[in-house]
Amino acid sequence: MPNPKERNQLLEDIGLLIEERLGISPLAARIYSLLTISSYDGLSFEEIRKIIKASKSSTSVNVNVLLQLGYISYHTKPGDRKRYFKVAKYYQLESLELYHQSLKREIEMVDKINAYNKKYHPIKFTPEKSVGNIAQIYLKKTQDLVKTTMESLKKHRNTEK
Numbered sequence: 028m029p030n031p032k033e034r035n036q037l038l039e040d041i042g043l044l045i046e047e048r049l050g051i052s053p054l055a056a057r058i059y060s061l062l063t064i065s066s067y068d069g070l071s072f073e074e075i076r077k078i079i080k081a082s083k084s085s086t087s088v089n090v091n092v093l094l095q096l097g098y099i100s101y102h103t104k105p106g107d108r109k110r111y112f113k114v115a116k117y118y119q120l121e122s123l124e125l126y127h128q129s130l131k132r133e134i135e136m137v138d139k140i141n142a143y144n145k146k147y148h149p150i151k152f153t154p155e156k157s158v159g160n161i162a163q164i165y166l167k168k169t170q171d172l173v174k175t176t177m178e179s180l181k182k183h184r185n186t187e188k
Contacts, residue, residue, distance in 0.1 A: 038057055038060045041056075042059075042060045045060055051093075052092070055093055058086070058093060062075075062112055062113055067113065069113035072087075075090070097118070100112070117180060120184070123176060124177065133166055134166045134170065137166060141160065144157075
């Protein structure tokens with residue numbers, strides 16, 4: 028049985044990261060975090076509510092948001108009317124697609140900044156020493172890695188069908 032204090036600290040740590048990365052509410056991030064560290068069987072609504080210590084209404088709203096975003100899914104068990112929630116199997120793919128789009132926008136912005144500096148501040152912009160070029164290289168390498176990872180996840184998902 029997990030230590031509640033250790034589990035709660037981990038939920039908070041993961042939750043803060045998830046909240047920022049996915050742009051979701053703190054409660055949705057904590058629910059998502061809880062499901063991330065739970066068994067493959069998932070948790071019932073009441074189990075989530077009890078561990079997170081939130082009202083039925085708040086829990087329901089945030090569970091529904093996570094379902095709509097595709098970050099979590101649910102299943103039922105034979106003879107049991109309860110729904111059991113768990114992290115969607117390919118939630119990472121959704122997250123990486125958002126991150127990939129964010130990188131694309133950032134690369135476009137760095138390109139504009141570099142073009143502007145080349146035109147109006149040529150002394151500031153020396154290609155071999157430009158901070159803008161260093162940032163551009165980093166962003167493009169990161170974007171390539173994200174794209175490769177997305178392709179691997181899609182390939183893996185397709186082999187399961």
